[in-house]
Amino acid sequence: MRKPKIVILGAGYGGMMTALNLQKKLGVNEAEVTLVNKNDYHYESTWLHEVSAGTIHHDRARFKITNTINTNKTKFVQDTVTDIKLEEQRVILENGELEYDYLVVALGYESETFGIKGLKEHAFSIANINSARLIREHIDFVFATYNNEPEKRDELLTMVVGGAGFTGIEFVAELANRVPQLCKEYDIPREKVRVICVEAAPTALPGFDPELVEYAVTQLERKGVEFKIGTAIKECTEEGIIVAKDDQIEEIKAGTVVWAAGVRGSYLIEKAGIENMRARVKVDPQLRAPGLDNVFVVGDCSLVINPEIDRPYPPTAQVAMQQGPTCAHNISVLVRGQGELQEFKPDLKGTVCSLGHDDAIGMVFGKKLFGTSASFMKKVIDNRSLFMQGGAGLVMKKGKFNFF
């Protein structure tokens, strides 16, 4: 009897949790499971703001995939997906191809620049380990350049972050902590450095509790972050950005521009011709793509509607990790032809936004948290993610224990 082939694309939170749960649910004789990923490592994408700012090393934020999956049960293929042929049930890789009976698309997010001119060419984005490491090194490089120029250009030391959403705020907070270290490393007076956060919406952290937002903004301003709220980025150039507030146009020269204001799903979703919105697939309650009974979509490529507000849940690690067990359960039901398909219902415990390693804000189990207690909770969440994927050993190796 031919074993059904299950192929999981991507080893982010969604893909990893699906693979790990399939290992528990299906025996080696019931199906052949293959996990495909571009790199041989998984990275904690919710830690990339720290890698980008240089406040943690990128090796802390990643681990080898074959160290946590059971390679007797799940075959790991390191390769890059270039296309998905739905009709032929095949996945095209850079160095080969794979047939599938069941497909899990967990290809994560890409940066969404909303067509703003010059962003793709001149702004960095916090997208993966490579791009985060590049931001870190770029910042070091401009700081190192400063004292080598005959006419000192202070704008080299200006860092603009586009977006005061979750990622934007977490990133500027890390930057604010990093700046004094950078100044010491490169013999630069602190007052020469500017960190500017630009947000088009009328508030930072839209959707967050206003009291928490005020706390965050005040804390960051105290550390020298400048906010430009209600201000849209019109263009990014080699020299910096052009912004508009009401009718006022302003140019801000900057050596570093990081775009942290928009994400979309993978371009492969669009290329495959799956029905989507900004490369995200509005999945059915069982996490399947519309009209495709054997194609599951999890993580940031999936779009799950919150019925209470009739709007999609934001793409978070929390949702992605919870989709894993549901997706694995449903695939095992289909493979065995028995049992009942589950509907995915996220069980959101809350959200914590870090403000550097020693401060945070959050809503957890419906309670507002500030400062130390929120920061503690953030580290619990970060460690929990490691625990879910690699157990206590991984937490011991990469976890965050500087609780106070």
Place this chain on the structure above:
Amino acid sequence: MRKPKIVILGAGYGGMMTALNLQKKLGVNEAEVTLVNKNDYHYESTWLHEVSAGTIHHDRARFKITNTINTNKTKFVQDTVTDIKLEEQRVILENGELEYDYLVVALGYESETFGIKGLKEHAFSIANINSARLIREHIDFVFATYNNEPEKRDELLTMVVGGAGFTGIEFVAELANRVPQLCKEYDIPREKVRVICVEAAPTALPGFDPELVEYAVTQLERKGVEFKIGTAIKECTEEGIIVAKDDQIEEIKAGTVVWAAGVRGSYLIEKAGIENMRARVKVDPQLRAPGLDNVFVVGDCSLVINPEIDRPYPPTAQVAMQQGPTCAHNISVLVRGQGELQEFKPDLKGTVCSLGHDDAIGMVFGKKLFGTSASFMKKVIDNRSLFMQGGAGLVMKKGKFNFF
């Protein structure tokens, strides 16, 4: 009675040793001594190849000037010299000016590009802490860039060093040790990286014992360094360099080009109108500039002829450090109007060229040294320089003790 004013320009090896020896020879009531330096720190310029390659941190290679001079006896002014007015006996600084009765010009070296097209614009030079740190960060940045480009450009990872003289060899040796670390840090296969050393002369390390040269070249080739000897750099472009060997022209694309093949004295020597050759002053036996009885020149701005071969001594830290006591003695004789002027006679103990932290070659007291013993001796020399300037305390803080 008006105290004579002694002004020392530059706190490199020559300036520091002059200042420290003047402190011993003259009482506070005999003269007013001012030491002027651009930075508040002295750096060990013979360690800059390590800083540039990133094998030691720049803070190891520098120390605060006011930590080693006696500020009750020597006034320290942090400022940049912009001109020397010989007739008026005045030094113009960026933020002021100083009168002098005796002047010590110890302004160090600058990179000499011999008019080779594009070198100034596109090549780095190992000139000071700022430029060394910039090389280090540039290399990190190109390595970080590599994995972010859709089409990988291996030439980004090619590093060209112009010159296989003392500095060129010491620098490629550090690079050779650094490359495996860089590959690990940025997830790059070792075989993608090239380190190329280009030398126009018919041998590496011209003037060195041929047996030692062969040892050095073999050891470095074993670590993956490619040598192009008898090959001249014709031009440096944004993409790399163009070289010529005999009639063959070749383009080498490279992400990093470091020029380490020529030095000259300070441009301020030329600007002041002191007789010079490539901004170096052929001093009289008492270390004075021709025709200027109160202007001493020490260190890399001075040119001392070796009568045995009728050619100048190469500009080294060893010569600069030995000039300090002679210069200080002569100034104190002039200030007091008694005693006899000394002639400067370098007492060269030998030369050691490091090949990374664990290998070296050298001629010391007329004996050839290889490998561990030479490497040991190099560290003794490096520590001795710290000892001469800051005593045992400075050696303990910044010294090199990884002897084996």
